[in-house]
Amino acid sequence: MTVAAASVASLAELRALLRGLPGPDAAALARWQAREPQLTKPPGSLGLLEEISRHLSAWQGRHPPRLDAVRACVFAGNHGVAALGVSAYPAEVTAQMVANFQGGGAAINQLCHANGITLSVDALDLDRPTADFTRGAAMDEGACVAAVARGMAAVPPGTDLLAVGEMGIGNTTAAAAICHALFGGAASDWTGRGTGVDDAQMRVKIEVVEKGVAANASDDPLEVLRRLGGREIAAMAGAILAARLARAPVILDGYVCAAAAAVLHRAAPGALDHCLAGHVSAEAAHRNLLERLGKRPLLDLGMRLGEASGAAVAVALARAALACHTGMATFAQAGVSDKD
Numbered sequence: 001m002t003v004a005a006a007s008v009a010s011l012a013e014l015r016a017l018l019r020g021l022p023g024p025d026a027a028a029l030a031r032w033q034a035r036e037p038q039l040t041k042p043p044g045s046l047g048l049l050e051e052i053s054r055h056l057s058a059w060q061g062r063h064p065p066r067l068d069a070v071r072a073c074v075f076a077g078n079h080g081v082a083a084l085g086v087s088a089y090p091a092e093v094t095a096q097m098v099a100n101f102q103g104g105g106a107a108i109n110q111l112c113h114a115n116g117i118t119l120s121v122d123a124l125d126l127d128r129p130t131a132d133f134t135r136g137a138a139m140d141e142g143a144c145v146a147a148v149a150r151g152m153a154a155v156p157p158g159t160d161l162l163a164v165g166e167m168g169i170g171n172t173t174a175a176a177a178i179c180h181a182l183f184g185g186a187a188s189d190w191t192g193r194g195t196g197v198d199d200a201q202m203r204v205k206i207e208v209v210e211k212g213v214a215a216n217a218s219d220d221p222l223e224v225l226r227r228l229g230g231r232e233i234a235a236m237a238g239a240i241l242a243a244r245l246a247r248a249p250v251i252l253d254g255y256v257c258a259a260a261a262a263v264l265h266r267a268a269p270g271a272l273d274h275c276l277a278g279h280v281s282a283e284a285a286h287r288n289l290l291e292r293l294g295k296r297p298l299l300d301l302g303m304r305l306g307e308a309s310g311a312a313v314a315v316a317l318a319r320a321a322l323a324c325h326t327g328m329a330t331f332a333q334a335g336v337s338d339k340d
Contacts, residue, residue: 008149011141011222018268021244025061032057038330052321059249059274060160064326067319070117072163072308073154073239074108077232078129082170086205088195091169098123107305111312122154124231134211137227147231151238162243163315165253165308166232173205175259177212177228182221182266183292192283221266236260244274253311254281258289265293278314279303
């Protein structure tokens with residue numbers, strides 16, 4: 001366990017960590033800025049690929065950046081509200097999919113293999129779902145902080161880039177409740193089809209989100225996480241925070257991951273500066289949430305799987321960006337005339 005993770009024993013200590021977040025490395029950024037205009041291409045012609053390589057260098061704190069140790073952390077948790085009929089699948093699917101991840105049979109396994117990513121899967125107390133948040137808080141402070149610490153401990157030293165994702169039946173309901181509590185609007189603005197619920201289930205899901213937020217009102221984003229989130233959502237927040245403290249850039253996955261990140265964003269403005277949005281999913285509220293977070297998605301592929309799958313695909317863009325920035329010849333090296 002990292003020193004930071006071991007020291008987090010309360011929400012108050014978590015708030016203290018959020019007050020001391022490191023920024024990007026100015027010297028590494030300056031070296032990136034010195035090299036990029038010399039490469040054999042018109043300025044800005046690689047578009048987002050240039051922004052990605054810049055981001056990697058600034059947040060890794062080195063130039064050239066590296067992608068030798070890329071990790072995907074997938075966290076799994078079960079939700080008490082799943083028993084209310086908010087998902088097209090039963091709660092036991094969470095554990096079954098964790099077994100599939102561990103056996104190498106899921107989409108994320110194939111994407112990690114294809115893109116040179118080390119996968120870790122952390123199942124958080126699947127036999128103890130969080131409480132039904134329509135009747136009170138989903139977690140007590142100890143359970144919430146323990147899940148955050150698990151997420152922090154999952155990020156090993158030396159990580160060059162972290163992709164974060166989840167698995168948990170019912171967790172798009174928790175994500176919708178978190179976003180509704182953090183950003184307001186109507187519950188229906190934040191509630192989508194998730195695993196593919198029908199119209200009747202959709203009405204139930206919206207009602208559950210409405211009741212949950214009404215029963216757990218708070219102006220404190222970390223309290224919103226505790227009262228409406230799940231263990232895997234808290235763990236993702238912890239992993240994103242640990243990466244920031246270790247100066248490791250992050251690629252966020254879909255709606256549930258972005259909801260976890262939104263808690264940090266509201267708790268400490270700038271807390272997501274080290275993060276890129278890997279994609280915008282087919283879950284309707286995800287695009288709205290990314291706009292609230294100020295994140296432009298790298299990809300728009302109509303994906304809605306979760307399990308860090310969209311983030312893993314976006315790692316391929318990061319590798320392309322790195323290859324261009326570090327491997328291209330300069331005008332001087334290639335004997336190509338620069339613009340006048």
